[in-house]
Amino acid sequence: MVLKSRRKTVLSKISKNVLSKDISGYNNLILQCIPSGVIVINMDGIVTFCNPSADSVLGIDCTKEKDKSYLNILKGNSQVAQLIKNGMKGETYFRKQIQIKADGGAKWIGISTAILYDDKATSLGVIAVFSDITDVKELEAEVKLKERLAAVGELSAGVAHEIRNPLSAIGGYAELLKRGLAEDEITSAVDGIIKEAKNLNQIVTNFLSFVKKPQPVFNETDVKALLKEILPIACHDKGSGRIDINIKLARALPVIEADHFELKMAFLNIIQNAVQAMPNGGRLTVKSGIQYGMMFIEITDTGGGIPKEIGDRIFNPFFTTKEQGTGLGLAIAHKIVESHDGKIEFKSKKGKGTTFIIRLPIRR
Incomplete structure (x- = not known):
């Protein structure tokens, strides 16, 4: 019985050894054959x-x-x-x-x-x-090139569309001047040309603001003071009704590293967009605080809201639902916030209004 037991032990060890060698050999074979x-x-x-x-x-x-x-x-x-x-x-x-x-x-x-x-x-x-992964990188580069070309085409179409109206108006005023007008009519036509020339200049300025790569100059920036500075400016829109402003800024809001001028432009564009969404008047609420280690600024309007079907396009350049809009305000704001390593998002309900949330890093 003792002999049989020893034989079983020896056979078990041999079997395990063979199995171990087989597994080791199999694993080695796999490593030799894999493409990585x-x-x-x-x-x-x-x-x-x-x-x-x-x-x-x-x-x-x-x-x-x-x-x-x-x-x-x-x-x-x-x-x-x-x-x-x-x-x-x-x-x-x-x-x-x-x-x-x-x-x-x-x-x-x-x-x-x-x-x-x-x-x-x-x-x-x-x-x-x-x-x-060379093939993958080359494919990525090809896709990016196609995306850039598509973006250039879209931008070109947008610019052409935006400048067509002012140019048509200038051409119309010039035709009137050729006919020989009374002095007061000449003054009116010249004023019209000057106005449309300013509109063209604004379109070009906005376009350049969008296409140039933001190069923020970071300095200590008091966001609370910045918002209080621009709210009266942004809310002064002749095309809107009475706007009630509700400010809920956190008391202990820290100073952050940011480009004062660019951040001012981003907030101005978003607030003006909110005001323009309330042509018959409404309430604008600006709230701020700290969440998840980042500063957040919420800008809420009581306008008609953003339809779901266009929600993924509102930050696209030249996309607008307004008759007088250029469609560059939100695109520029989005680009500026991203250049600050921040995020911008929105939530909207039809007939209830829209809230834009800007998140900015406190420390850089």
Whole structure:
């Protein structure tokens, strides 16, 4: 009985050993065949594993190198070597995109790294897994180019549409001047030309404000004081009825790093948009506070609201539902807020009004 028991123990150990070897061999086969590159480096900086895909992606040949240190094997790929060096210090990366030189040209790779531990949580080394994403990056660039061209076409159409009316008016006034008018009629026609020329200048100014990349000059800015400064200006709209202003600004609102002029323009555009949404009068509420570590400013009107079907287009340049609007105010405000690492969003109910929420970082 004792002999049988020993035989069973020995056979069990042999079976487990064979199974372990089979699994190890199977895992190794998988690593050798997968299309992603895999490199394993121990804590001494020696490459202990490098699959064929790693050779192909990085343009190296691990098997031919006598010096197996990662610094030698990756001598032509300094960025990859640096990530591995950082990994040995405890840093990890997930799908980091870097451009490398391989096979006489440049290519993009997406790389992830992790630290290898044994069952006692002792660091054994670093594993790096990466793939060639050059085709993906080229496709992204192609899509971005098409988007830019589409945007240019849309902007051009918008500009053409906006300048057509003032130009037509100027042409009409010029025709009248040619006919020989009375003195008071000449004065009226000239005033009309001057007015339309100013409108054209405003359209061009707004357009340039939108297309130029914001380069904010950050200084300490008191948002509370800024809002109090612009509210009377923004609410003075001849085309609107009586506007009641309700201010609910937090008392302890901190000073933030921002571009005073650009932030003023953004708030002015949003508040004017709210006022214009209430042609028969209404209530404008401006609220501020701190939430999720960011400053928020809410601007609420009691206008007709924004229809759901156009909600995703209101920040597009030249999109407007107003007869006299240029469709650039909200687009410019959106761009300015983003240049401050902030966010702008809105919520609206038909017949109830709209609230724009601007979130700005307190610390930069």
